[in-house]
Amino acid sequence: MVAPPGAAPPPARRRRALPLVVLATVLLLVLAGAGLFVARPGPVAGWLGEGTPEPTASPAPPEPDPQAVLAAFDPNAPAPTPDGVRAALAPLVGQPALGSRVNVSVADVATGKSLFAKGEDAPTVPASVTKLVTAVTVLEARGPAYRIPTRAVAGAAPGEVVLVGGGDPTLAVDGDGFYPGAARLDNLAKQVREALGGAAPTKVTVDSTLYPGPVLAAGWDDDIPVEGFGARITALMTDGARVDPVYARKHHEETNHAAERSSEPDLLAGRAFAKLLGVPAGKVAKGKAPAAPASPAATGTPAPGSELGKVESLPVIRLVDIMISDSDNVIAEALARQVALAQGKPASFAGAGAAMDAVAGELGLPADELDLSDGSGLSRKNRISPSLLTDLLALAGNGRNPELGAIFGGLPVAAWSGTLDERYQAAATSAGAGVVRAKTGTLTGVHAIAGLVTTADGRLLTFAVLTDQTVGSLDDSRQALDRITSTLATCGCR
Template sequence: MIIRSLGAAVVLAGSVIAGGATALPAGAAPGEGLAGDLKSDLDAILKDSRLKGAKVGVVVRDAQSGRVLYDRNGGGKVMPASNNKLPTSAAAFGILGAGYRFRTTVSTKGGNLYLKGTGDTTMRASDYDRLAASVAGKGVKEVRGDLVADDTWFDADRVPDGWDPADLQYAYAAQTSALTVSPNADFDAGSIDVTVAATRPGRPVRVGLRPATGVVKIDNRATTGAAGSPSTLAVKRRNGSNTIRITGRHPAGAPKASVLRTVAGPTRYAADVFRRALKAHGVRVAGRTERGRTPAGAETIATRTSMPLSQLAKPFMKLSNNVMAETLVKAIGRKVRGKGTWAAGLPAVTAYAGRLGVDTSQVAMTDGSGLARSNRTTAMQLSTLLRNAREQAWFPAWYASLPVAGKPDRLVGGTLAKRMKGTAAEGNVHAKTGTLTGVTALSGYVEDPDGRTLIFSTVFNGYSGSAPKDIEDEIAVRLAGGSPVLRRTTPTTDDDGDGDGLEPTWRRSR
């Protein structure tokens, strides 16, 4: 077959009061009913000197009744970091549905080949290869027109307001597009894996790109150092450019280094990967690769659908994937208002949180992931959302997406895989982490020794020194029935224990 060109190219349980708190029964005191003196224990934990002068929000509630058992400034507005993904993911389940799938199609009309995406962050080079094989399998040997990349399901804004320009070369701050490609099984969409291998001392290092693409250029200024010398590699992409400069030295005999960097213009990147796949399967495209819209009446010849949201939620939440969060916000906007924009999606997320009992006057969302420092919420509102989410039909799948303390499998433990091991919280605490410079958060569920489910939310802003995640852990362990205070022989400073204060998908590779 030759494609010829025809022309120019809820129902809420419990009584919720203003601010999201649930009214205490007459005569009940916060902390009453838990073994020991909860207030004294948590107050002691929170006396840590690193929290002096910090904004501290801590709320503990009984999940069944909603009764507040402990409240330390639970109504104070704080930056939530990745706890912002709690309302984003809840709204995705509630609005899009647990069975929601992203769809990527290849169509033909007028001699052109159209690649159309709807925001699938799980598309890898192998998936584009399968699409290309399907096209070839239909007998297509030549496309005499253009390859048109259709990303119009979303708008062309790539980065939310409030993101720091200094972050934009790193995988945790990749651009959002309806057409994108992921370099790995963590689905770091919109990024590329830059590999650096040593050669002989004094010679240039060898650099590779995965997946292969001509959209990204390499400026290799790095050399191979003496065996046993330290690696001083620096891998940088300047904003607005797709040239990645590599400087420094990498020692002879050292393992290959691998660094993720974002790609400016993920649509063009995805289209290039697909075009290469077409060529590999014997399909020649005579025309250019350009962005455009799939015309009405185009014939669909290949389709790829993603895993359902119920499965996608695990890499999203457990690995705290920012690009997935922003993509879901735009997908929600498309569903609710017919516009794949943050302006359409974020109000819909906030409104859905309101349906879960959240006092939305206490919430400001400027992105879906929590990377923007202009997001605001309170520990009480997070606890309200966590409590009332339990009444929803989608709750089991959502709960399963939360990181589980001390479980080493990355798609079980996620950002809690190395935390609270050997304590009463291991395998018990299911909670969402959050990390930004000067911000740490942990909110979720824990079962106490009596089998009662407790909801907790801890958010710290403006503390001194490294992220006090050990304090979060002490609180969670106390709620699980463990010792009120953990021994701090090896303090946990971040979500994956590497000491950089960032969640695994937010790590800046140097």
């Protein structure tokens, strides 16, 4: 966020030279760890073990060899020149579909040298490209292996169990949750029953006080919690606050990941937990857990505040992967609050914004070009400069901070995965297919893209293109952005 008057100035931007061999290693390791294929799919059903098809009278022709998806890059490839990149991109940044404000940064990954700059230091509305900042700062603040806990403790009254939210947005009720591998309330309930030694709980209290509120961010459009791309953000929720996670999981592609969200995510989770414990829904209420006792109770009855059970989320590295690949707004807000907690700040929208700003500054990024009202990019009050994004992408791949390389595993691949799955299909943009890896961002009137691209000569570049005053159609604006990055893929620009 912008530094307050009298505060120490943010650190100057440090352009980092990136050894391509190191970046190649990071990318390959991350992609392998994320389980991403690097070839176009063939007979997918067979790959997934769905059995051998019945023989037919006429045998089918053999499948063609897979088409390469991720282009290789050459550490000895000739570097583009600023004049060459300018000649290629200048006509494209003025496309009418991009509107009246187009801010761009393109840099060479090996040297950190700027190759094209237009409003590169101007804070611009980033939309979901914000998630790149959230990803890097939470990986730095918490580390890739950190897991978010959800706990159950003994309440102050006999038979009372307090469910304490730690901020895990992927928590499931049981094995039918939306997020594969998520922590589960049924497992927590089993621990509670064992800890109580057969004593039946009579009340469930929901403690979601870790997040002080508000539950909606400044700058969010009114339809965000209603239309299902966001939710009210509470420290306790199940399945990203989805009301029907089974339906949402089965139909998320056709609904573009939208789903009905609960107006009270913490109470929804508490009622599900109560049902697992055999407690009536009418005996569920919000409250606060007692402080943990200094020593265990002398009798067999757990002392108020003593832990009855705990489950933990997927590791942060996996949550980051889901957040980026699916552009999951609720996970983004939860991870932003983990940055706040690690920094000792309130786990609120404001606290998270201040914490991410602080961590970005510690990493040497230009914190004066960053002002965040949320961690997902849904807020129209967010501002990020294109050059901060190209610096951030370079920082994540330079090998000096290997934990930050996790952001590459989830970056969508053009015409292949995530939010780029159906893009780069037109003749004017198809050269970027399999060559561009990027995070996208979209709000009404706002379109952005930031990521990596390999040139025709095999040189690796990082780019960020942010527009926040578009007036054309969604498809036209996206294709205009894709033409810019596809042009980088086809040109030696020398």
